[in-house]
Each structure stands twice: as C-alpha cells, then as structure tokens.
Amino acid sequence: xxxxxVLAVTALTFAVLxxxxxxxxxxxxxxxxxxxxxxxxxxxxxxxxxxxxxxFIERPxxxxxxxxxxxxxxxxxxxxxxxxxxxxxxxxxxxxxxxxLITALNPAMIVVAATFFLRDRLTARGxxxxxxxxxxxxxxxSDGQIGLLFSHGFGVGDLWMxxxxxxxxxxxLIIRTGPQxxxxxxxxxxxxxxxxxxxxxxxxxxxxxPSTSAGAWSLAxxxxxxxxxxxxxxxxxxxxxxxxxxxxxLNLTVVFTAIFTVLAGQPLSWAQIGGAVLIxxxxxxTTQLRKKSPTTEAVAPFDGVEDQQDLNRVASRHWQSD
Numbered sequence: 001x002x003x004x005x006v007l008a009v010t011a012l013t014f015a016v017l018x019x020x021x022x023x024x025x026x027x028x029x030x031x032x033x034x035x036x037x038x039x040x041x042x043x044x045x046x047x048x049x050x051x052x053x054x055x056f057i058e059r060p061x062x063x064x065x066x067x068x069x070x071x072x073x074x075x076x077x078x079x080x081x082x083x084x085x086x087x088x089x090x091x092x093x094x095x096x097x098x099x100x101l102i103t104a105l106n107p108a109m110i111v112v113a114a115t116f117f118l119r120d121r122l123t124a125r126g127x128x129x130x131x132x133x134x135x136x137x138x139x140x141x142s143d144g145q146i147g148l149l150f151s152h153g154f155g156v157g158d159l160w161m162x163x164x165x166x167x168x169x170x171x172x173l174i175i176r177t178g179p180q181x182x183x184x185x186x187x188x189x190x191x192x193x194x195x196x197x198x199x200x201x202x203x204x205x206x207x208x209x210p211s212t213s214a215g216a217w218s219l220a221x222x223x224x225x226x227x228x229x230x231x232x233x234x235x236x237x238x239x240x241x242x243x244x245x246x247x248x249x250l251n252l253t254v255v256f257t258a259i260f261t262v263l264a265g266q267p268l269s270w271a272q273i274g275g276a277v278l279i280x281x282x283x284x285x286t287t288q289l290r291k292k293s294p295t296t297e298a299v300a301p302f303d304g305v306e307d308q309q310d311l312n313r314v315a316s317r318h319w320q321s322d
Contacts, residue, residue, distance in 0.1 A: 004240050005240055005241065007236075007237075008236065008237040008239070009237065009241070010237075011233040011236045011237035012234060012237035012238070012249040013249065013252065014230075014233050015229075015230040015231075015234035015237065015249075016230075016234075016249050016250060016252045016256065017252075017256055018225040018229055018230040018233070019226050019230050019253060020100070020252070020253045020256035020257045020260065021221060021225060021226065021256075021260065022222060022225075023096035023097070023099050023100050023253070023260075024096040024260045025217075025218035025221050025222060026087070026091045026218070026222065027091040027092065027096060028215055028218040029088075029210065029215050029218035030088045030089075030091055031212075031215065032210040032211040032212045032214070032215025032216075032218075033209060033211065033215060033219070034202075034205060034206075034208045035084075035085055035088045036198060036201050036202045036205050037202055037205075037207050037208045037209070038088060038219065038222070039081070039084045039085065039088070039198055040195065040199060040201075040202045042219075042222050042223050043080065043191050043194050043195050043198070044195050045223040045224070045227070046223070047188070047191050047192060047195055049228045050184070050187060050188040050191055050228065050231075051188050051192075053184055053188075053228075053232070054182075054184040054185050054187075058182045058184050058185050065181060065185055065186075066189075068178075068179050068181060071174065071179065072181075072186065072189050072193060073193055074174060075171060075174060075175065075178075075186070075190050076189075076190040076191075076194045076197070077197075078168075078170055078171040078174070079168065079171040079190065080191060080193075080194040081197060081198065082167045083164055083167050083168055083171070086161070086163040086164045086167065087099075087160075087164050089157075089160045090157045090158070090159075090160030090161040090163075090164065092157060093155060093156050093157035093160075094155055094157025094161060095261070095266070096257055096260065096261060097254075097257050097258055097261045097266075097268065097272065098140070098141060098157070098158060098161070099157070099161050099257075100253050100254045100257040100258075101136075101137055101140050101141065101272075101275065101276055101279060102137060102141075102161040102162060102164070102165060103161065103165055103253070104133075104251070104254050104279050104280065104283060105133055105134070105137055105165060105279060105283065106165040106168055106169065107283050107286070107287050108130045108133045108134075108282065108283050108286045108287070109165050109166075109169050110168075110169050110172050110173070111126065111130070112130060113169045113170075113172075113173055114173065114176075117173060118176070118177070125285060126285065128282075128285065129281075129282045129283065129285030129286035129287075130286050131282070132278050132282030132285065133278065133279045133281075133282030133286065134282070135278060135282075136274075136275040136278025136279040136282060137275060137278075137279055138275075139274065139275040139278065140271060140272045140276060140278075140279070141154065141158060141275070142271075143269050143271045143272065144269070144270075144271030144274075183235075184235075187231070237249075248284075251280050251283070251284070254276050254280060258273070258276065
C-alpha cells in the first residue's frame with residue numbers, strides 16, 4: 001500500500017469517526033438547547049470555511065450556479081434543514097446506536113426508491129439484501145422481540161430517524177436527476193440558504209446556548225468535526241480511493257457508534273449486535289448487486305448514493321449525518 005493510499009484510508013476512517021461521534025454527542029447537545037439554535041450555530045460556524053474552500057478548490061462561476069437557486073432551495077430544505085431537525089429531534093428520545101442502525105438502512109431505501117421512481121433495475125439478490133437489512137433493523141430495534149413492534153409500535157425517536165432517511169432518499173433522487181453542480185459549490189450554497197432560513201426562526205423562537213458543560217462541549221464538537229472537518233477528510237480520501245470503495249467506509253458508522261456506546265457505559269444486547277450485522281450485510285448485498293437501467297445516465301452527485309459508486313458518494317455527504 002502506497003503512502004498516499006495509507007493517508008487516504010486514514011482520512012476516510014477519521015471522517016467516519018467524526019460523523020459517528022455526532023450520533024453520541026448530538027443527544028447531549030439537544031438536551032441542553034433548542035434544535036433550531038443548535039442547527040444554526042453548527043451551520044453558521046461551517047459556512048465561512050466552506051465558502052473559502054469552494055472558492056480556492058472549485059473556483060465556481062457563481063452567477064451560472066445561482067441560476068439553479070430553486071433546486072438548491074429544495075435541496076437545502078430537505079438535506080440540511082429537514083434532515084437536521086428530524087435527526088436531532090430523534091436523538092432526544094432514541095439512543096445514538098439505534099439512530100445509527102436506522103440511518104444504515106438509507107442506501108437500501110434509496111435503491112428501492114430509485115427502482116420505483118427512476119426505473120432502475122433491482123436483482124432478486126438485491127431484494128433479498130433489502131429484506132435481510134429490514135429484518136436486522138426490526139430485530140435490533142425490538143431487542144429481539146419483533147412482535148412487540150406490532151403491538152406497541154416504534155418509539156418516537158425511532159420514527160424521527162425513519163423520517164431522516166426518507167428525506168435523505170428524496171434528496172438523493174433529486175440530486176441524481178438535477179443539474180450537475182460541483183459538490184463543494186452545491187454544499188456551500190445549500191448551507192448558505194439553510195443559515196438564512198434558520199436565522200429568523202431562531203430569533204422568533206429565542207436563541208439559546210447549552211445550559212450544561214456537557215452540552216457546550218458537544219456543541220463545540222458538532223460545529224467542528226462532523227461538518228467541515230469530516231467533509232475535508234472524506235473528500236481528500238476519495239481522491240485517492242475509488243468512490244465505491246470510499247463509500248463503503250460509511251459502514252463503519254455503526255461500528256464506531258457501537259464502540260462509543262460501550263465506552264459510555266451503555267450496554268449493547270446480542271440482539272442489537274446481531275441486527276447490526278444483518279443490516280450491514282443486507283445493505284452491502286443490495287448496493288453491490290443492483291443493476292442499473294441501461295437508459296439511466298450517470299449523474300455527478302452532490303452529496304450522495306446511486307449505482308454503488310454514486311450511491312456511496314451521495315451517502316458520503318452524510319456529513320449532515322448529522
């Protein structure tokens with residue numbers, strides 16, 4: 001393995017590690033402040049670095065890009081505002097590990113949606129993979145007692161997380177069929193739009209800061225590491241490693257979140273561990289074996305997941321992973 005590849009693997013690993021920390025610390029932050037203030041501070045802190053990186057790396061024609069402001073507005077509402085709100089609301093009442101399990105289903109959900117709405121082809125083995133991942137999620141979330149889910153339903157936090165992967169699926173399909181915009185440029189403009197939207201909402205609601213030291217440290221982490229830090233590292237690693245392989249590093253999110261959970265003194269059951277294995281195996285089977293429609297053209301994604309490479313690149317921008 002060459003030195004550059006070692007550095008790329010290290011960068012990708014730390015990027016996913018930073019995103020995984022968000023699952024654990026997001027709950028502490030949102031427990032001590034409003035979701036609106038948390039999201040505004042997070043994205044406002046990330047905005048200037050993103051704009052600077054965009055200017056020096058991609059050097060976009062801003063006037064040309066801004067012609068697509070309508071679709072950028074929709075993407076911002078879905079991928080940043082909607083995704084972030086539901087993500088942090090979910091962490092109020094569900095564990096970081098459960099949240100990571102549900103979001104791990106996202107690639108399989110995108111494949112299903114692309115099959116219905118974009119007429120992509122799905123192999124029989126891909127269908128099996130989706131079913132395996134779904135059973136794994138139900139098994140883990142019910143702690144091995146799936147029947148309880150049918151009698152008592154899902155927890156509120158888990159339902160918020162299913163909302164998270166639903167808006168991200170819509171976000172991904174829009175990116176796939178929308179105009180080709182360089183990733184950093186699209187990200188920067190979406191964040192700009194989100195900050196503009198959230199500023200008056202925060203003022204109306206009343207700005208709040210963390211009321212506890214744990215919340216303050218969690219907010220500091222969220223504002224730096226899962227956003228700009230992870231994004232820079234992931235994009236650096238993706239330049240050396242093929243997008244499809246780079247995207248597979250995202251599977252480490254569940255692993256890292258499990259480790260963080262144990263280190264925090266929160267035990268994991270064998271049902272949760274077994275369910276996580278089924279989810280990762282099923283998602284891997286689905287995304288690797290999906291056949292792409294011969295009429296579908298490859299579209300440069302902004303933050304996301306499509307054929308194994310594009311699907312993983314879209315999911316990669318899950319730096320909102322939030």
